[in-house]
Amino acid sequence: VLLCQCSCYVAEDQQFQWLEKVFGSMQKKGLQVTILSTCPVADYKTQESTLTLVSPFLKALKTKEFQEQVCCPLLEQPNIVRDLPAAVLSYCQVWQIPAVLYQCYTDVIKLDTVTIEAFKPLLSSKVLKSLAKDASESTKILKKFLTTSETHNNIYI
Amino acid sequence: MFIPCDRGGDSAAPDFKGFTLLMPAVSVGNVGQLAIDLVISTLDMTKVGYFYTDCLVPMVGNNPYATAEENSTELSINAEVYSLPSKKLVVLQIRSPFIKNKYRPFCETLLSWVKSSKCARVVLLSSSHAYQRDDEQLLGTPLRYLLTPDLEKAVGGRMKELNWKEMEKVAAYPGISDTEKVLHIPGGGITKLLFTESCSEGIQMAVLLKFCSEGDNIPDAFVLVNYLNEWLQLIKSEVNPSSQWKIPSSWRLLFGNGLPPALF
Numbered sequence: 415v416l417l418c419q420c421s422c423y424v425a426e427d428q429q430f431q432w433l434e435k436v437f438g439s440m441q442k443k444g445l446q447v448t449i450l451s452t453c454p455v456a457d458y459k460t461q462e463s464t465l466t467l468v469s470p471f472l473k474a475l476k477t478k479e480f481q482e483q484v485c486c487p488l489l490e491q492p493n494i495v496r497d498l499p500a501a502v503l504s505y506c507q508v509w510q511i512p513a514v515l516y517q518c519y520t521d522v523i524k525l526d527t528v529t530i531e532a533f534k535p536l537l538s539s540k541v542l543k544s545l546a547k548d549a550s551e552s553t554k555i556l557k558k559f560l561t562t563s564e565t566h567n568n569i570y571i
Numbered sequence: 572m573f574i575p576c577d578r579g580g581d582s583a584a585p586d587f588k589g590f591t592l593l594m595p596a597v598s599v600g601n602v603g604q605l606a607i608d609l610v611i612s613t614l615d616m617t618k619v620g621y622f623y624t625d626c627l628v629p630m631v632g633n634n635p636y637a638t639a640e641e642n643s644t645e646l647s648i649n650a651e652v653y654s655l656p657s658k659k660l661v662v663l664q665i666r667s668p669f670i671k672n673k674y675r676p677f678c679e680t681l682l683s684w685v686k687s688s689k690c691a692r693v694v695l696l697s698s699s700h701a702y703q704r705d706d707e708q709l710l711g712t713p714l715r716y717l718l719t720p721d722l723e724k725a726v727g728g729r730m731k732e733l734n735w736k737e738m739e740k741v742a743a744y745p746g747i748s749d750t751e752k753v754l755h756i757p758g759g760g761i762t763k764l765l766f767t768e769s770c771s772e773g774i775q776m777a778v779l780l781k782f783c784s785e786g787d788n789i790p791d792a793f794v795l796v797n798y799l800n801e802w803l804q805l806i807k808s809e810v811n812p813s814s815q816w817k818i819p820s821s822w823r824l825l826f827g828n829g830l831p832p833a834l835f
Protein backbone atom coordinates (compact mmCIF):
# COMPACT_ATOMS: atom_id res chain seq x y z
CA VAL A 415 0.00 0.00 0.00
CA LEU A 416 1.45 3.33 -1.05
CA LEU A 417 0.26 6.46 0.76
CA CYS A 418 0.79 9.70 -1.09
CA GLN A 419 0.14 12.83 0.92
CA CYS A 420 0.00 16.07 -0.99
CA SER A 421 0.01 18.98 1.43
CA CYS A 422 1.03 21.74 -0.95
CA TYR A 423 -0.91 23.49 -3.68
CA VAL A 424 -0.25 22.06 -7.14
CA ALA A 425 -0.99 24.66 -9.84
CA GLU A 426 -3.09 23.63 -12.82
CA ASP A 427 -0.20 23.81 -15.24
CA GLN A 428 1.82 21.42 -13.07
CA GLN A 429 -0.84 18.83 -12.34
CA PHE A 430 -0.09 16.82 -15.45
CA GLN A 431 3.64 16.65 -14.63
CA TRP A 432 2.80 15.72 -11.00
CA LEU A 433 0.74 12.80 -12.30
CA GLU A 434 3.41 11.60 -14.68
CA LYS A 435 6.00 11.73 -11.89
CA VAL A 436 3.85 9.82 -9.36
CA PHE A 437 2.26 7.25 -11.67
CA GLY A 438 5.20 6.96 -14.03
CA SER A 439 7.19 4.84 -11.62
CA MET A 440 4.27 2.61 -10.58
CA GLN A 441 3.14 -0.67 -11.97
CA LYS A 442 -0.35 -0.20 -13.42
CA LYS A 443 -1.31 -3.89 -13.35
CA GLY A 444 -3.42 -4.71 -10.30
CA LEU A 445 -3.27 -1.08 -9.17
CA GLN A 446 -6.20 0.42 -7.32
CA VAL A 447 -6.34 4.09 -6.37
CA THR A 448 -8.28 5.79 -3.56
CA ILE A 449 -8.29 9.59 -3.47
CA LEU A 450 -9.34 11.55 -0.39
CA SER A 451 -10.17 15.22 -0.69
CA THR A 452 -12.16 18.00 0.94
CA CYS A 453 -13.86 21.06 -0.41
CA PRO A 454 -16.22 23.77 0.87
CA VAL A 455 -19.87 22.81 1.18
CA ALA A 456 -20.76 26.15 -0.47
CA ASP A 457 -19.51 24.62 -3.74
CA TYR A 458 -22.09 21.85 -3.58
CA LYS A 459 -24.93 22.36 -6.04
CA THR A 460 -28.33 21.22 -4.88
CA GLN A 461 -31.98 22.17 -5.20
CA GLU A 462 -32.21 23.33 -1.62
CA SER A 463 -29.88 25.84 0.04
CA THR A 464 -26.57 24.52 1.38
CA LEU A 465 -27.41 26.11 4.75
CA THR A 466 -30.01 23.41 5.38
CA LEU A 467 -27.63 20.58 4.56
CA VAL A 468 -26.04 18.59 7.37
CA SER A 469 -22.30 18.86 6.83
CA PRO A 470 -19.72 17.44 6.66
CA PHE A 471 -20.83 14.74 4.25
CA LEU A 472 -19.05 12.41 1.88
CA LYS A 473 -19.65 11.95 -1.85
CA ALA A 474 -17.87 9.59 -4.23
CA LEU A 475 -16.87 9.38 -7.89
CA LYS A 476 -15.47 6.22 -9.41
CA THR A 477 -13.86 5.11 -12.66
CA LYS A 478 -15.43 2.57 -14.96
CA GLU A 479 -13.04 -0.17 -13.79
CA PHE A 480 -13.84 0.27 -10.10
CA GLN A 481 -16.20 -2.58 -9.25
CA GLU A 482 -16.31 -2.50 -5.46
CA GLN A 483 -18.87 -1.02 -3.17
CA VAL A 484 -18.46 2.69 -2.42
CA CYS A 485 -18.90 3.82 1.19
CA CYS A 486 -21.20 6.74 0.46
CA PRO A 487 -23.57 8.09 -2.23
CA LEU A 488 -22.15 9.05 -5.61
CA LEU A 489 -21.73 12.72 -6.51
CA GLU A 490 -24.81 13.81 -8.41
CA GLN A 491 -24.95 16.01 -11.48
CA PRO A 492 -24.41 18.93 -11.95
CA ASN A 493 -21.60 18.76 -9.38
CA ILE A 494 -18.01 18.45 -10.59
CA VAL A 495 -14.58 18.00 -9.03
CA ARG A 496 -11.56 20.10 -10.01
CA ASP A 497 -7.81 20.39 -9.38
CA LEU A 498 -5.48 17.57 -8.43
CA PRO A 499 -8.15 15.03 -7.37
CA ALA A 500 -9.82 15.54 -10.78
CA ALA A 501 -6.49 15.17 -12.57
CA VAL A 502 -5.78 11.86 -10.79
CA LEU A 503 -9.26 10.49 -11.43
CA SER A 504 -9.13 11.54 -15.12
CA TYR A 505 -5.80 9.75 -15.50
CA CYS A 506 -7.25 6.59 -13.94
CA GLN A 507 -10.40 6.72 -16.09
CA VAL A 508 -8.45 7.14 -19.35
CA TRP A 509 -5.85 4.48 -18.54
CA GLN A 510 -8.51 2.09 -17.16
CA ILE A 511 -7.23 1.93 -13.57
CA PRO A 512 -9.86 1.20 -10.91
CA ALA A 513 -10.07 4.32 -8.76
CA VAL A 514 -12.44 5.99 -6.35
CA LEU A 515 -12.49 9.59 -5.11
CA TYR A 516 -14.07 10.44 -1.77
CA GLN A 517 -14.85 14.14 -1.56
CA CYS A 518 -15.81 15.52 1.84
CA TYR A 519 -17.94 18.66 1.74
CA THR A 520 -17.26 20.66 4.89
CA ASP A 521 -18.11 24.10 6.22
CA VAL A 522 -14.94 24.39 8.29
CA ILE A 523 -11.70 25.82 6.90
CA LYS A 524 -9.29 24.50 9.49
CA LEU A 525 -8.54 20.91 10.37
CA ASP A 526 -11.09 19.52 12.85
CA THR A 527 -12.16 16.13 14.18
CA VAL A 528 -15.68 16.33 12.79
CA THR A 529 -14.49 16.65 9.18
CA ILE A 530 -11.95 13.88 9.58
CA GLU A 531 -14.58 11.64 11.18
CA ALA A 532 -16.68 12.00 8.04
CA PHE A 533 -14.12 9.72 6.37
CA LYS A 534 -14.69 7.02 9.03
CA PRO A 535 -16.88 4.77 6.80
CA LEU A 536 -13.78 4.20 4.67
CA LEU A 537 -12.06 2.33 7.49
CA SER A 538 -14.47 -0.55 6.98
CA SER A 539 -14.00 -0.65 3.18
CA LYS A 540 -12.31 -3.67 1.60
CA VAL A 541 -9.11 -1.77 0.80
CA LEU A 542 -8.49 -0.06 4.12
CA LYS A 543 -9.95 -2.66 6.50
CA SER A 544 -6.67 -4.49 6.86
CA LEU A 545 -4.80 -1.26 7.56
CA ALA A 546 -7.00 0.22 10.28
CA LYS A 547 -5.96 -0.96 13.74
CA ASP A 548 -9.21 -0.50 15.62
CA ALA A 549 -11.91 1.76 14.24
CA SER A 550 -13.59 2.20 17.62
CA GLU A 551 -10.48 3.90 18.95
CA SER A 552 -10.47 6.39 16.09
CA THR A 553 -12.24 9.23 17.95
CA LYS A 554 -9.76 9.08 20.83
CA ILE A 555 -6.79 9.01 18.46
CA LEU A 556 -8.10 11.92 16.40
CA LYS A 557 -8.62 14.06 19.53
CA LYS A 558 -5.00 13.42 20.53
CA PHE A 559 -3.75 14.52 17.08
CA LEU A 560 -5.62 17.75 17.11
CA THR A 561 -5.16 19.03 20.67
CA THR A 562 -1.45 19.44 19.95
CA SER A 563 -2.14 21.84 17.06
CA GLU A 564 -5.04 23.69 18.69
CA THR A 565 -2.90 25.99 20.80
CA HIS A 566 -1.37 27.38 17.61
CA ASN A 567 -4.80 28.15 16.19
CA ASN A 568 -5.76 30.45 19.01
CA ILE A 569 -5.88 34.06 17.88
CA TYR A 570 -5.25 35.39 21.35
CA ILE A 571 -1.81 35.33 22.84
CA MET B 572 -4.36 12.72 -27.87
CA PHE B 573 -7.34 10.54 -28.70
CA ILE B 574 -7.75 7.45 -26.49
CA PRO B 575 -10.64 5.13 -27.38
CA CYS B 576 -12.90 3.92 -24.54
CA ASP B 577 -12.91 0.30 -25.66
CA ARG B 578 -9.45 -1.07 -25.96
CA GLY B 579 -10.20 -4.78 -25.83
CA GLY B 580 -8.26 -7.13 -28.11
CA ASP B 581 -11.08 -7.81 -30.54
CA SER B 582 -12.76 -4.41 -30.67
CA ALA B 583 -11.48 -2.23 -33.51
CA ALA B 584 -10.57 1.41 -32.93
CA PRO B 585 -13.36 3.75 -34.06
CA ASP B 586 -13.02 4.81 -37.69
CA PHE B 587 -13.69 8.48 -38.44
CA LYS B 588 -12.72 8.44 -42.12
CA GLY B 589 -14.93 10.84 -44.03
CA PHE B 590 -16.71 12.02 -40.86
CA THR B 591 -17.50 15.60 -39.93
CA LEU B 592 -15.80 16.63 -36.68
CA LEU B 593 -17.93 19.04 -34.70
CA MET B 594 -16.27 20.86 -31.81
CA PRO B 595 -16.58 23.99 -29.68
CA ALA B 596 -14.18 26.80 -28.99
CA VAL B 597 -14.02 27.80 -25.31
CA SER B 598 -15.27 31.32 -25.97
CA VAL B 599 -17.40 34.12 -24.54
CA GLY B 600 -20.54 32.78 -22.87
CA ASN B 601 -19.39 29.19 -23.53
CA VAL B 602 -21.95 29.22 -26.35
CA GLY B 603 -20.11 26.69 -28.51
CA GLN B 604 -19.87 24.23 -25.63
CA LEU B 605 -23.56 24.66 -24.72
CA ALA B 606 -24.52 24.11 -28.35
CA ILE B 607 -22.42 20.93 -28.47
CA ASP B 608 -24.17 19.72 -25.28
CA LEU B 609 -27.48 20.11 -27.10
CA VAL B 610 -26.24 18.14 -30.11
CA ILE B 611 -24.86 15.26 -28.02
CA SER B 612 -27.93 15.14 -25.79
CA THR B 613 -30.52 15.33 -28.60
CA LEU B 614 -28.86 12.85 -30.94
CA ASP B 615 -28.13 10.52 -27.98
CA MET B 616 -24.55 10.13 -29.13
CA THR B 617 -22.29 7.38 -27.78
CA LYS B 618 -19.04 8.22 -26.05
CA VAL B 619 -16.22 6.57 -27.98
CA GLY B 620 -13.12 8.03 -26.37
CA TYR B 621 -11.24 10.73 -24.51
CA PHE B 622 -9.08 13.56 -25.80
CA TYR B 623 -6.43 13.30 -23.09
CA THR B 624 -4.37 16.46 -22.96
CA ASP B 625 -2.36 18.62 -20.57
CA CYS B 626 -3.71 21.76 -22.27
CA LEU B 627 -7.02 21.89 -20.39
CA VAL B 628 -7.77 22.36 -16.68
CA PRO B 629 -8.68 18.94 -15.21
CA MET B 630 -12.23 18.23 -14.11
CA VAL B 631 -14.43 15.18 -13.57
CA GLY B 632 -18.08 14.54 -12.89
CA ASN B 633 -20.76 11.97 -13.51
CA ASN B 634 -22.48 11.56 -16.88
CA PRO B 635 -23.82 15.00 -17.90
CA TYR B 636 -26.31 13.48 -20.33
CA ALA B 637 -27.83 11.04 -17.85
CA THR B 638 -31.48 10.28 -18.44
CA ALA B 639 -32.02 7.65 -15.76
CA GLU B 640 -30.45 6.15 -12.62
CA GLU B 641 -28.72 3.44 -14.65
CA ASN B 642 -26.70 5.70 -16.95
CA SER B 643 -25.95 8.41 -14.39
CA THR B 644 -22.87 6.85 -12.85
CA GLU B 645 -20.46 6.92 -15.77
CA LEU B 646 -17.49 9.19 -15.15
CA SER B 647 -16.82 12.05 -17.59
CA ILE B 648 -13.62 14.06 -17.95
CA ASN B 649 -12.77 17.45 -19.44
CA ALA B 650 -12.52 16.46 -23.13
CA GLU B 651 -14.44 13.58 -24.62
CA VAL B 652 -15.29 12.26 -28.07
CA TYR B 653 -18.78 11.13 -29.09
CA SER B 654 -19.86 9.61 -32.38
CA LEU B 655 -22.95 8.94 -34.50
CA PRO B 656 -21.91 6.78 -37.46
CA SER B 657 -25.36 6.98 -39.08
CA LYS B 658 -24.81 10.70 -39.68
CA LYS B 659 -21.01 10.36 -40.14
CA LEU B 660 -20.66 12.73 -37.22
CA VAL B 661 -17.96 12.80 -34.55
CA VAL B 662 -18.15 15.37 -31.78
CA LEU B 663 -15.44 16.59 -29.41
CA GLN B 664 -16.75 18.26 -26.26
CA ILE B 665 -14.45 20.46 -24.18
CA ARG B 666 -15.57 21.15 -20.64
CA SER B 667 -12.87 23.29 -19.06
CA PRO B 668 -10.73 26.34 -19.86
CA PHE B 669 -7.33 26.24 -21.51
CA ILE B 670 -4.21 26.41 -19.40
CA LYS B 671 -2.03 29.45 -20.06
CA ASN B 672 0.25 29.17 -23.12
CA LYS B 673 -1.38 25.94 -24.25
CA TYR B 674 -3.45 27.22 -27.22
CA ARG B 675 -0.81 26.40 -29.81
CA PRO B 676 0.11 22.90 -28.51
CA PHE B 677 -3.58 22.04 -28.41
CA CYS B 678 -4.13 23.24 -31.99
CA GLU B 679 -1.21 21.16 -33.17
CA THR B 680 -2.40 18.02 -31.39
CA LEU B 681 -5.95 18.50 -32.59
CA LEU B 682 -5.09 19.13 -36.25
CA SER B 683 -2.68 16.22 -36.30
CA TRP B 684 -5.51 13.99 -35.00
CA VAL B 685 -7.87 15.38 -37.67
CA LYS B 686 -5.35 14.46 -40.35
CA SER B 687 -4.51 11.01 -38.97
CA SER B 688 -8.16 10.04 -38.46
CA LYS B 689 -8.96 11.29 -42.01
CA CYS B 690 -11.96 13.39 -40.98
CA ALA B 691 -13.49 15.03 -44.03
CA ARG B 692 -14.01 18.43 -42.39
CA VAL B 693 -14.13 20.26 -39.08
CA VAL B 694 -16.94 22.51 -37.91
CA LEU B 695 -16.03 24.83 -35.04
CA LEU B 696 -18.80 26.46 -32.99
CA SER B 697 -17.71 29.69 -31.38
CA SER B 698 -18.72 33.15 -30.21
CA SER B 699 -17.35 36.66 -30.10
CA HIS B 700 -17.84 39.68 -27.84
CA ALA B 701 -20.99 41.54 -28.85
CA TYR B 702 -19.64 44.84 -27.56
CA GLN B 703 -16.78 44.78 -30.07
CA ARG B 704 -19.10 45.02 -33.08
CA ASP B 705 -18.84 48.05 -35.30
CA ASP B 706 -21.85 50.11 -36.40
CA GLU B 707 -22.66 47.90 -39.37
CA GLN B 708 -22.40 44.68 -37.41
CA LEU B 709 -24.88 45.97 -34.83
CA LEU B 710 -27.60 45.69 -37.45
CA GLY B 711 -28.91 42.45 -38.84
CA THR B 712 -28.02 38.91 -37.86
CA PRO B 713 -25.55 38.25 -35.00
CA LEU B 714 -24.45 35.03 -36.72
CA ARG B 715 -21.36 34.71 -38.89
CA TYR B 716 -19.44 32.00 -40.71
CA LEU B 717 -15.89 31.43 -41.97
CA LEU B 718 -14.60 28.81 -44.40
CA THR B 719 -11.04 27.73 -45.10
CA PRO B 720 -10.16 27.97 -48.81
CA ASP B 721 -10.41 24.18 -49.22
CA LEU B 722 -13.94 24.07 -47.82
CA GLU B 723 -14.96 27.26 -49.66
CA LYS B 724 -14.68 25.35 -52.93
CA ALA B 725 -16.96 22.60 -51.63
CA VAL B 726 -19.68 24.45 -49.75
CA GLY B 727 -19.26 28.18 -50.51
CA GLY B 728 -22.25 28.01 -52.80
CA ARG B 729 -24.46 26.49 -50.11
CA MET B 730 -23.67 29.37 -47.74
CA LYS B 731 -24.78 31.81 -50.42
CA GLU B 732 -28.04 29.89 -50.87
CA LEU B 733 -28.65 30.01 -47.12
CA ASN B 734 -27.98 33.74 -47.23
CA TRP B 735 -25.38 33.51 -44.50
CA LYS B 736 -23.08 36.37 -43.63
CA GLU B 737 -19.32 35.90 -43.71
CA MET B 738 -17.32 37.26 -40.77
CA GLU B 739 -16.00 40.66 -41.78
CA LYS B 740 -12.33 41.50 -41.64
CA VAL B 741 -11.46 44.65 -39.72
CA ALA B 742 -8.77 47.23 -40.27
CA ALA B 743 -5.51 46.30 -38.60
CA TYR B 744 -5.24 49.87 -37.30
CA PRO B 745 -8.77 51.17 -36.63
CA GLY B 746 -9.35 54.74 -37.64
CA ILE B 747 -6.61 54.71 -40.27
CA SER B 748 -7.87 53.97 -43.76
CA ASP B 749 -5.86 52.08 -46.36
CA THR B 750 -4.54 49.63 -43.80
CA GLU B 751 -4.72 45.93 -44.42
CA LYS B 752 -7.78 44.08 -43.22
CA VAL B 753 -7.30 41.29 -40.69
CA LEU B 754 -9.46 38.66 -39.08
CA HIS B 755 -10.31 39.62 -35.51
CA ILE B 756 -12.43 37.42 -33.23
CA PRO B 757 -12.36 38.97 -29.75
CA GLY B 758 -13.51 36.56 -27.06
CA GLY B 759 -13.27 33.65 -29.45
CA GLY B 760 -10.57 31.80 -27.54
CA ILE B 761 -8.77 29.37 -29.79
CA THR B 762 -10.97 30.14 -32.84
CA LYS B 763 -8.67 32.44 -34.80
CA LEU B 764 -5.58 30.31 -34.23
CA LEU B 765 -7.32 27.08 -35.19
CA PHE B 766 -8.82 28.71 -38.28
CA THR B 767 -5.58 30.24 -39.54
CA GLU B 768 -3.67 27.01 -38.90
CA SER B 769 -6.31 25.04 -40.79
CA CYS B 770 -6.06 27.47 -43.72
CA SER B 771 -2.33 26.98 -43.97
CA GLU B 772 -2.51 23.20 -43.55
CA GLY B 773 -5.18 22.67 -46.16
CA ILE B 774 -7.80 21.40 -43.71
CA GLN B 775 -11.47 21.85 -44.55
CA MET B 776 -12.80 23.88 -41.63
CA ALA B 777 -15.91 25.95 -41.09
CA VAL B 778 -16.36 28.33 -38.16
CA LEU B 779 -19.89 29.21 -37.09
CA LEU B 780 -20.06 31.96 -34.51
CA LYS B 781 -22.49 34.23 -32.73
CA PHE B 782 -21.95 37.67 -31.27
CA CYS B 783 -22.96 37.53 -27.62
CA SER B 784 -22.16 38.63 -24.08
CA GLU B 785 -21.68 36.75 -20.84
CA GLY B 786 -24.91 36.03 -19.00
CA ASP B 787 -27.65 33.49 -19.55
CA ASN B 788 -26.30 32.03 -22.75
CA ILE B 789 -28.83 29.25 -23.19
CA PRO B 790 -30.83 31.22 -25.81
CA ASP B 791 -27.55 31.95 -27.63
CA ALA B 792 -26.77 28.23 -27.68
CA PHE B 793 -30.17 27.48 -29.21
CA VAL B 794 -29.67 30.15 -31.89
CA LEU B 795 -26.23 28.79 -32.74
CA VAL B 796 -27.32 25.17 -32.88
CA ASN B 797 -30.28 26.07 -35.12
CA TYR B 798 -27.85 27.98 -37.38
CA LEU B 799 -25.70 24.82 -37.57
CA ASN B 800 -28.79 22.78 -38.32
CA GLU B 801 -29.73 24.96 -41.30
CA TRP B 802 -26.60 23.65 -42.97
CA LEU B 803 -25.95 20.15 -41.56
CA GLN B 804 -29.61 19.15 -41.06
CA LEU B 805 -28.87 17.11 -37.92
CA ILE B 806 -32.51 17.17 -36.85
CA LYS B 807 -35.66 17.90 -38.79
CA SER B 808 -36.21 21.64 -38.60
CA GLU B 809 -39.95 21.90 -38.44
CA VAL B 810 -42.11 24.79 -37.31
CA ASN B 811 -40.29 25.36 -34.02
CA PRO B 812 -36.80 23.86 -34.26
CA SER B 813 -35.86 25.00 -30.73
CA SER B 814 -38.31 22.59 -29.16
CA GLN B 815 -36.60 19.67 -30.87
CA TRP B 816 -33.36 20.05 -28.94
CA LYS B 817 -33.08 18.11 -25.69
CA ILE B 818 -31.59 19.95 -22.73
CA PRO B 819 -29.12 17.72 -20.82
CA SER B 820 -29.61 17.04 -17.11
CA SER B 821 -26.30 18.78 -16.30
CA TRP B 822 -27.82 22.19 -17.16
CA ARG B 823 -29.69 22.19 -13.86
CA LEU B 824 -28.77 24.80 -11.27
CA LEU B 825 -26.70 26.90 -13.69
CA PHE B 826 -27.31 29.97 -11.57
CA GLY B 827 -26.77 28.50 -8.12
CA ASN B 828 -28.62 26.61 -5.44
CA GLY B 829 -32.00 27.14 -3.95
CA LEU B 830 -32.38 30.02 -1.53
CA PRO B 831 -32.25 29.57 2.24
CA PRO B 832 -35.81 29.94 3.59
CA ALA B 833 -34.52 32.12 6.45
CA LEU B 834 -33.69 34.81 3.87
CA PHE B 835 -37.32 35.87 3.69
